[in-house]
Amino acid sequence: MDDPFLRSFQANLPVLLKKIHVQVDTKCLICIPQSVSLLSGVITINDLETHFLLPDAKLGQYQTLNGKHVAIAGTHIHTKNGFREPRIVRILITEEYPIDKPLLHLSVLHLNRPLEGGVIVPEDITEMDVGTFRRYIAMLRTYPESGAVFHSLDYFVQQVESYPSSHNVFRPQSIKRVWRQSLDILLDNGALDITSSSHSQRLIQLEQAIESYIMEQLHDIIFERIQNSCQSEQRQFEQSCLKLKYATPATFKIQLEYQCEQLEAIECLQNAFTQRTPLDMLLQFKKAIQFLQEAIHANLLRHNLPIGTFHLSTDDVLDQLLFIIAQVTKLYPQFPLVTMMKYMEDYRFVPSNLSALGFTLANFQVALEWFFNLDSDDSIIQKFPTHPKVHLSSIEPTDCVEIINSEPPFEIIITGMANRLKIDQEVYQMACGHRYFAYVTENGQVWTWGDAYGGRLGYAQSMNRVENPQRIIAFADVKVMQVACGAFHMLACDLDGRVYAWGSNSNGQLGLGDSSSNSVITPRVIQDLRGNYICAVACGDSHSLALSSQGSVYSWGCNRFFQLGRTSTIENAFTPSLVEKSWFGTDIFGVRRVDKSIGDSVDINEPGAALCIAAGSYHSLVIARDGTLFTWGCGRNGQLGHGSIMDIKLPLEVLALSQERVICAGGGPSYSCALLKSGHIVACGLLDPAIPELGFNFKEVKLPHPVRRVTFGQHHCVFVLADGNLIVWGSNVHGQCNLFDGILDSTVPDPVQVPTSKSILHVAAGASHTIILTKTSTK
Numbered sequence: 001m002d003d004p005f006l007r008s009f010q011a012n013l014p015v016l017l018k019k020i021h022v023q024v025d026t027k028c029l030i031c032i033p034q035s036v037s038l039l040s041g042v043i044t045i046n047d048l049e050t051h052f053l054l055p056d057a058k059l060g061q062y063q064t065l066n067g068k069h070v071a072i073a074g075t076h077i078h079t080k081n082g083f084r085e086p087r088i089v090r091i092l093i094t095e096e097y098p099i100d101k102p103l104l105h106l107s108v109l110h111l112n113r114p115l116e117g118g119v120i121v122p123e124d125i126t127e128m129d130v131g132t133f134r135r136y137i138a139m140l141r142t143y144p145e146s147g148a149v150f151h152s153l154d155y156f157v158q159q160v161e162s163y164p165s166s167h168n169v170f171r172p173q174s175i176k177r178v179w180r181q182s183l184d185i186l187l188d189n190g191a192l193d194i195t196s197s198s199h200s201q202r203l204i205q206l207e208q209a210i211e212s213y214i215m216e217q218l219h220d221i222i223f224e225r226i227q228n229s230c231q232s233e234q235r236q237f238e239q240s241c242l243k244l245k246y247a248t249p250a251t252f253k254i255q256l257e258y259q260c261e262q263l264e265a266i267e268c269l270q271n272a273f274t275q276r277t278p279l280d281m282l283l284q285f286k287k288a289i290q291f292l293q294e295a296i297h298a299n300l301l302r303h304n305l306p307i308g309t310f311h312l313s314t315d316d317v318l319d320q321l322l323f324i325i326a327q328v329t330k331l332y333p334q335f336p337l338v339t340m341m342k343y344m345e346d347y348r349f350v351p352s353n354l355s356a357l358g359f360t361l362a363n364f365q366v367a368l369e370w371f372f373n374l375d376s377d378d379s380i381i382q383k384f385p386t387h388p389k390v391h392l393s394s395i396e397p398t399d400c401v402e403i404i405n406s407e408p409p410f411e412i413i414i415t416g417m418a419n420r421l422k423i424d425q426e427v428y429q430m431a432c433g434h435r436y437f438a439y440v441t442e443n444g445q446v447w448t449w450g451d452a453y454g455g456r457l458g459y460a461q462s463m464n465r466v467e468n469p470q471r472i473i474a475f476a477d478v479k480v481m482q483v484a485c486g487a488f489h490m491l492a493c494d495l496d497g498r499v500y501a502w503g504s505n506s507n508g509q510l511g512l513g514d515s516s517s518n519s520v521i522t523p524r525v526i527q528d529l530r531g532n533y534i535c536a537v538a539c540g541d542s543h544s545l546a547l548s549s550q551g552s553v554y555s556w557g558c559n560r561f562f563q564l565g566r567t568s569t570i571e572n573a574f575t576p577s578l579v580e581k582s583w584f585g586t587d588i589f590g591v592r593r594v595d596k597s598i599g600d601s602v603d604i605n606e607p608g609a610a611l612c613i614a615a616g617s618y619h620s621l622v623i624a625r626d627g628t629l630f631t632w633g634c635g636r637n638g639q640l641g642h643g644s645i646m647d648i649k650l651p652l653e654v655l656a657l658s659q660e661r662v663i664c665a666g667g668g669p670s671y672s673c674a675l676l677k678s679g680h681i682v683a684c685g686l687l688d689p690a691i692p693e694l695g696f697n698f699k700e701v702k703l704p705h706p707v708r709r710v711t712f713g714q715h716h717c718v719f720v721l722a723d724g725n726l727i728v729w730g731s732n733v734h735g736q737c738n739l740f741d742g743i744l745d746s747t748v749p750d751p752v753q754v755p756t757s758k759s760i761l762h763v764a765a766g767a768s769h770t771i772i773l774t775k776t777s778t779k
Contacts, residue, residue: 002034003032003035003264004038004041004043005033005035005038005043005047005051006032006108007127008043008048009030009032009048010048011053011504012045012048012648014392015045016048016049016052016065017101017104017304018457018594019049019065020054020065020104020541022103022770023103023295023743024035024103025053025103025557025629026055026103026104026105026351027055027106027107027108027311028052028053028054028055028104028106028107029052029053029062029106029108029311029648030051030052030053030097030104030106030107030108030109031051031052031053031077031109031111031115032108032109032110032111032117033089033110033111033113033114033115033310033722034092034110034111034112034200035212037112037113037114037118037119037120038114038117038118039117039118039503040120040343046066047114047116047117048065049064049065050064050065050066050068050115050116051064051114051115051618052064052065053070054364054444055462061080061238062382062562064081064082064115067082068081068082068083069081069082070083072091073779074293074298075090075091075290075293075294075297076088076089076090076091076599077089077090077091077109077111077114080117083115083116083348084116087113087115088115089111089112089113089114089115090093090111090112090378091109091110091111091112091293091408091732092111092112092356092359093109093110093314093356093359094107094108094109094110094311094312094313095107095108095313095314096108096112096313103754107311107313108178109311109427113638119532123750125439127279127283127357128205128208128209128212128279128431129185129211129280130216130276130277130280131420131525133208133209133212133213135167136205137150137209138208140186140209143189144258144379145189145190145398146186146189149185149189150185150213151181151654153178153182153210153213153214156178156305157214157217157218157512159219159323160218160221161218162267163320164223165221165222165225165228166225166228170218170221170222172346172347175214175215175218175222175474176213176345177209178212178586179207179214179349180266180349180578182210183206183207183210184213186206186210187596189595193612195248201227201416203274204350207350207395207688208279209346211277211278211279211280211349211350212277212280212611214276216276216277216340217274219276219277220345221562222343223339223343223590226335226339226342226343226346226777227339228578230339230342231343233338234336234369236322236341237337237338237368237371237372238329238333238334239370240371240374240375241325241326241329241330241331241333241335241371242329243374243384244326244329244384245330245609246325246383246385246386246387246388246643247323247326247385248378248385248641248642248643248644248696249323249470249644249646250644250696251323251326251384251385251503252320252322252323253319254316254317254320254323255316255318257299257300257305257310257494257646258296258299258310258312258319258320258494259299259644259646260295260296260298260315260646260647261295261646261647261648261649261715262291262292262295262320262323262324262327263649263650264291264294264295265288265289265291265324266297266327266328266331266446267292267455268284268287268323269285269288269325269328270283270286270332271284272284272285272288272340273335273336273340273350278343278344278347278348279348279350279563281340281343281344282344282348282352282357282360282361282597283357283365284468285360286360287362288324289317289321289360289363291483292317293312293317296310296312296320297646298622299614299698301637302560302561302647302748304672308503308542310763311555312355312665314363317363318363318366318370318458321363321364321367322367322370322371325367325371325729329452335369337364338368339395341364341365341368342691343361344361345361345365347630351416353480355714366765369675370706373603374618375734376692377583385643386659387588387655388462388643388655388656388659388697389588389656389659390487390656390657390660390682390697390699390700391699392660392676392678392680392682392700393700394418394700395551395679395680395703395704395705395706396704396705397705397722398705398722398723399677400722401465407426407777408423408425409422409423409424409427409775410424410425410426410774410776411423411425411499411575411773411774411775411776412439412771412773412777413739413740413771413772414437414769415735415736415737415738415739415769415770415771415772418778421468421469422776423469425439425443425444425447425777426441427439427441427442427594427762427773428440428441428442428481429481429482429483429760429762430762430763430764430771430773431483431484431485431490431764432449432485432713432764432765432766432769432770432771433452433456433485433486433487433488433490433539433766433767434450434451434485434487434488434714434767434768435450435766435768435769436448436449436450436452436456436457436465436485436766437450437481437485437764437766437769438468438475438480438485438490439451439469439762439773440480440481440483440492440543443479444475444478444479444480444481444494444495445471445472445475445479445480446471446472446475446483447460447469447470447471447472448469448490449468449470449472450465450466450468451465451468452464452503453466453488453715454488454489454519455502455503455504455519455520455607456488456489456490456502456503456504457470457520458490458502458503458523458591459471459472459520459521459522459523460521461472472523474500474522474523475492475494475500475532476734478494478495478498478500479494479495480492480493480494480495480500481493481495481535482536482546483537483539484537484538484539484540484544484617484761485766486509486540486541486544487504487541487542487617487767488503488504488506489501489502489503489504489505489509489510489539489540489542489544490502490503490523490539491537491546492523492537493535493536493537495531495533496695497534497535497548497549498513498525498526498529498534499525499526499527499529499534499537500525500545501518501523501524501544502522502523502524503519503520504518504519504520504542505517505518505519505520505579506542507519507542507543507557507558507572507575508556508557508558508572508574509511509539509542509543509556509557509558510524510526510529510544510545510572511526511529511556511557511574511575511576512526512527512575513527513528513574513575515572515574516691527577528548528576529554532546532550532554533548533549533550533598534546534548534549534554535545535547535548535549536612536613537613538613538614538615538620539615539691540557540558540563540615540616540617540618541554541617541669542557542558542562543556543557543558543559543563543615543620544556544576544615545613545614545615545616545620547610547612548577548660549608551583551608551609551611551625552578552579552583552610552637553565553577553578553579553583553609553610553613554575554576554578555573555620556573556574556575556576556577556580557572557573557579558571558572558618559572559573559588560570560618560621560632561618561633561634561647562632562634562647562648562649562650563615563618563619563632563633563634563663564577564579564620564653565579565581565620565649565652566579566634566635566649566650567580567648567649570577571647573601576604576733578690579622580605581622581630581650582608583608583609583610583622583624583625583628583630583651584608584624584625584626584628585626585627585628585658586625586653586658587658587659588655588658590658591629593626593628593658594626602677603744607624608624608626608668609624609625610622610623610624610625611624612625612627612664612665612666614664614666614667615666616633616634616639616666616667616668616669616671616672617634617667617668617670618633618634618669619632619633619634619635619640619665619667619668619672620630620632620633620651621665621666621672622651623662623663623664623665623730626661626665627660627661627662628653628654628657628658628662629641629650629653629654629657629662629665629674629678630651630652630653630654631648631652631654631672632647632649632650632651632652633647634647635647635672636670637670637671637685637686637693638685638686638687638693638696638697639667639670639671639672639684639685639692639697640652640654640672640684640685640696641656641657641672641696641697642654642696642697643655643687643697644696645695645696648759654698655661656682656697656698657674657676657698660676660677660678660682661676661677661678662674662676662677663675663676663677664709664710666710666711666712667685667712667723668687668712668713668714668715669715670685670686670687671683671684671685671686671687671694671712672685672698673701673710673712675707675709675710676700677706678706679704679705679707680700680706680707681700681701681703681707681710681719682695682699683698683701684698685700685709687715687716687717687729687730687731688715688730688731689718690728690731690746690747690749691747692749692772701729701751702751703719703721703727703751704721704753705717705721705722705723705725706721706722707720707721707727708720708721708722709763711763711764711765711770712765713736713765713766713767713769713770714731714766714767714768715730715731716727716728716730716731716732716736716748716765716770717730718737718739718765719751720760720763721753723752723755724754724759724760725756726739726752726753726756726760726763727751727752727753727754727769728744728751728752728754729748729749729751729752730747731746731747731748732744732745732746732747732748732768733747733768734747735771736766736768736769736770737752739754739770739772740756740758758774758775759774759775760772760773760774761774761775
């Protein structure tokens with residue numbers, strides 16, 4: 001117990017706890033600033049109360065024991081009301097504090113400085129990046145008495161570079177001896193002012209600068225030497241990682257709330273290999289841990305989870321590291337982690353001790369040991385994830401029903417509204433949104449009706465609700481090919497490849513580039529898509545997708561859950577942008593799938609292309625020309641089908657379907673569903689809260705006959721079988737599954753067949769309704 005602040009907390013903890021009254025499970029935080037940041041060794045009760053945090057009612061907010069307020073955002077604490085000045089303090093380490101008191105849990109946060117008072121010091125005084133150490137060396141070399149030392153070091157490097165890497169001169173002890181001798185000479189020559197109050201800190205900086213100066217020049221030789229000596233251990237590490245090729249966060253027992261993509265941490269860890277000194281390499285490792293902490297915090301905020309109840313423990317960090325390392329080795333199978341760890345352990349001469357760097361190195365040491373012991377851990381071996389192939393049962397073939405006569409008159413049946421409409425137009429396509437409906441006629445005209453909120457019907461209307469279909473006059477001289485309905489906006493694409501948008505624009509989902517317009521009543525062309533021939537559009541709740549004839553995908557609108565598929569993490573995008581992805585899949589061996597549409601052989605240089613697009617409420621789906629399904633966006637309920645609940649930023653191939661050909665896909669807020677070429681239906685996620693979860697991987701929905709067409713509502717699905725009958729499945733709270741006056745409960749937990757004698761021409765599902773177009777009797 002060398003830390004005076006922690007000693008004082010322990011001594012006064014009984015007094016502090018008497019001021020706390022809890023009736024439900026409560027997690028409080030004890031903040032311990034670095035001792036070097038304290039102005040005095042005298043710590044008062046008021047200081048302790050300022051650094052004892054109680055959860056506040058507001059998300060991410062805390063109150064100190066003496067009535068001040070702070071907010072925690074990622075790895076930082078922001079001081080608020082009650083403090084003398086606003087301050088941002090970094091959290092270095094989090095650990096649990098054992099306490100025997102019912103309903104009360106304590107976590108210790110080690111901070112880089114106090115929340116009040118104290119001084120600013122580096123998070124770790126041994127941290128010195130490349131630019132800093134070079135400036136430091138340049139300053140030292142300006143003094144004649146120091147210049148001789150660096151000339152000697154340069155001569156030493158020049159001499160030893162001619163030796164083979166196996167020579168003893170490159171051993172850690174030999175290099176450390178040269179480092180120590182150089183330091184002693186510099187100190188004797190007065191490189192430091194020993195009367196300075198910051199002598200200790202400056203000494204460590206000098207030590208680090210000389211270490212980095214030597215190691216940067218000898219890096220290539222020494223790193224190669226270690227690689228040669230660690231080949232056996234590196235192979236063992238790589239073999240362990242290969243077994244984790246299909247690992248998910250669940251493999252490492254990562255808490256559900258902490259399951260999130262770690263792209264920044266993975267990239268940072270991968271880039272550590274390019275660093276040329278032990279310190280720079282270790283700083284990259286530390287930065288990776290900071291990225292994973294920030295990603296978890298952002299994930300909690302994104303899903304409105306109570307941040308105050310979640311604090312990463314050392315075990316949580318370790319679990320995340322194991323997953324990140326497994327992901328890095330998928331991208332870079334020869335990732336030399338063994339060599340890097342040996343390099344940092346043997347050639348970092350300045351001790352890190354209990355600093356943040358020491359904490360980082362210790363975590364990676366434990367992680368590497370875990371990989372080495374993998375084969376001996378039966379509990380882990382039994383849970384090795386294999387390729388998540390979907391298993392399909394046999395289904396009874398049946399003759400397809402052919403529509404003999406599809407000429408008017410037609411009847412539109414709207415479930416949940418007991419409404420039937422007679423129309424005389426020939427319908428080409430139908431769509432259904434949140435309490436509003438649309439269809440496109442054979443001559444390219446668009447008709448809408450239902451709830452007119454936000455101008456989503458495409459025409460001015462004095463009433464809140466339009467009972468019967470009305471034509472959108474703006475399309476009088478345009479032939480529309482397809483429409484799509486979002487929650488409060490619509491899209492349409494015409495025969496000339498133009499895209500029109502109207503309705504709510506609160507999140508930029510109209511793609512018009514105008515953030516000031518909350519809604520648009522009259523359809524407007526999306527100018528930023530001009531020059532592309534758009535053949536299909538899709539709408540999520542507040543985001544939009546477009547597919548070009550060349551197989552490119554564009555996205556815009558809300559990006560809260562990364563449903564736009566962009567590397568940028570902007571909240572809203574008001575203009576369309578290309579989703580950068582090579583739209584083709586690979587088999588279980590990583591070989592590109594054969595695209596049947598262009599023959600039995602594939603030129604690896606032939607670009608892939610998207611064939612179909614779809615949008616759930618907060619996630620996106622694309623089917624590639626080769627039948628591969630890609631999903632990304634919100635994964636909170638497992639609706640992406642990747643074996644976890646992570647939100648995915650960039651389009652990712654669904655491995656469970658890598659041996660199947662997907663021809664149609666879609667989903668709602670928390671599920672995804674796909675139709676395979678074989679006629680099978682597969683689904684994942686949570687269709688409806690009243691129905692058990694489908695799981696985090698796609699699995700078959702068993703049906704009696706092959707499916708010919710599908711439509712996906714918010715919490716229900718309708719399948720048209722090859723024999724012309726219908727299958728309904730999901731929520732029926734609003735009667736959306738009551739097809740042809742069927743009487744069903746509020747939920748249809750298992751798919752139910754609805755026989756019908758009518759010819760089903762079109763079917764579409766929305767939030768609370770299903771619309772069906774049938775051929776009416778001519779009698």
